Amino acid sequence: MKLSPAYRLAATILHGFDEYRARFKQITFDASRRFREAAWRDAQQASAARINLYGEKVEDTLGRLQRTFPQDVLAHCETWGEARHHYAELISQRLDYELAETFFNSLFCSIFQHRHIRNEWMFVYSSRDDAAHRSGIELCRRCPVNGDWPNALRWALQEAPFDNPFADLERDIELGTALLEAQLPAAILQAEDAQVELLKSVFYRNKGAYLVGRILGGGEQVPLVLPILHGEGFGEKQGGDPCLHLDTVLTETDEVSIIFSFTRAYFQVDVPVPGEFVDYLKQLMPHKPEGELYAAIGFFKHGKTEFFRALNQQVAKREDKFIIAPGVRGMVMAVFVLPSFRTVFKIIKDKFDPAKDVTHAVVREKYRLVKRHDRVGRMADTQEFSNFTVRKDHFEPECLAHLLEVAPSIVSLKDDKVIIKHCYTERMMTPLNIYLEQCSEAERETVLKDYGNAIKQMAAANIFPGDMLLKNFGVTRHGRVIFYDYDEVCYITECRFRHMPKGQGIDASSLSIGPNDIFPEEFGPFMFANKTLRDMFMDQHPELFDPDYWLEVQKAIRDGRVIDVYPYRNKQRFAGTVGQLVY
Known part of the structure; x- marks a missing residue:
């Protein structure tokens, strides 16, 4: 029997998806080997490769479709509707x-430039009830547990699928038990029925296994996370x-929740059943959106799908409307929000303020850089949308x-619809300048310290915010500065x-002479107009104003050192390692 074009279209897309999933699983599976061998540079490269993989496989499949099917078949929405079935x-x-x-949706959107978003032609809503x-x-x-917490913790560690031995298992059990009991x-x-329950899969990221x-x-119930590191400094x-x-x-x-933050690189973890895996994580972090949980375990494109569905549901409630984001308006981006959805929407302006010497293409490449890079808990993840359409009365x-x-080149009106050609979305936060105006003295001191820590940790990841x-x-x-x-x-x-x-001045509004020249000694007036805040910050982080500090960080990165940035506070750790940067 001759197969219809729609069936062959569906089968071709599924073949592309299978190729994507096979490679995704291969990269993820190898995370245990990279952890075992302390192959940290390989881990960074694998993380970036896995992020790039989705787009590469969509492009490969798109090319296959265009070579296989006539243009009039690919451009016919009804054919896609049949293919969807x-x-x-x-x-x-x-x-x-x-x-x-979601992979099917990506191909549909590639063909139709993100237009004709209807459930009869693509999966605006899922085809299944979980x-x-x-x-x-x-x-x-x-x-x-049976009243024996040390034994329960011993089981948790010994039965984990690690190839490396523990340097001092009894010490770890003693320290871990004391913390649990506290x-x-x-x-x-x-409780007589107390039990420890752990996902069989290990979560790998950077130098840690969780x-x-x-x-x-x-x-x-309480959540439980056991971070496992290599025993540098006290284990042979x-x-x-x-x-x-x-x-x-x-x-x-x-x-x-901070471990799974939208500000961190995606975990490398074997996920047998994605939906059920996310359902389990949702029980541990009930306030975390499902889209963020999918993204946290590597499925950031489906995280975008879940985000889009949740946004549609929220907009339909008509609890509020999109408004200009509070705070100082940007020189490059126009930012608006739907207050009830805790998300900001950012579009690139047609013209930038004179102080900004960038282009649309440069800005988009900067956002792609951050997407691929390790965000070390200090840079917000973004989702990118094309031809985002909303009713005007929203x-x-x-x-x-x-x-x-x-x-005007990005935002246009068509009948009762607002069409936004391109935008980014990020989780809504309180701008730091507004927070400092409203917080208490104790909160001000804490957040300024964290502001400096954020800059240092981005530097450790080879990122300068500019x-x-x-x-x-x-x-x-959570009070974290992002x-x-x-x-x-x-x-x-x-x-x-x-x-x-020496003996020369420099305009405080300009921190460089050449395009890449930076003078840390002049950071203070640039960062803080308020002298009280400036003095407090400089007392907390004097090294940020010392060029030698930045040169040392540069040298460490160029020497191939992967500087540690862990997602919990130093005081929570059982053993610190000299030279590590820890949240």
């Missing part, structure tokens, strides 16, 4: 069906492989008028840090 049948028994739907389809695959391993609620500590799960008992190698140690024990929901008139004025004004940083609900304005971001290794010429 066949595709839904082909993936109906797959464990990763939702990822396959509640009606459970795989039966057991994701977790479990151990009853942190856990009495109801769980004393065991993730929860502790249950007495009708209560055994059999040629570095030894391991337990670095801390995390049991607070907020702590776990905008406050002032907001819409502003967007049409500053970006424009370090307070308005370009935000404060999360950088989110990328139009001047660059690699530390591209900068030329210089001492101020």
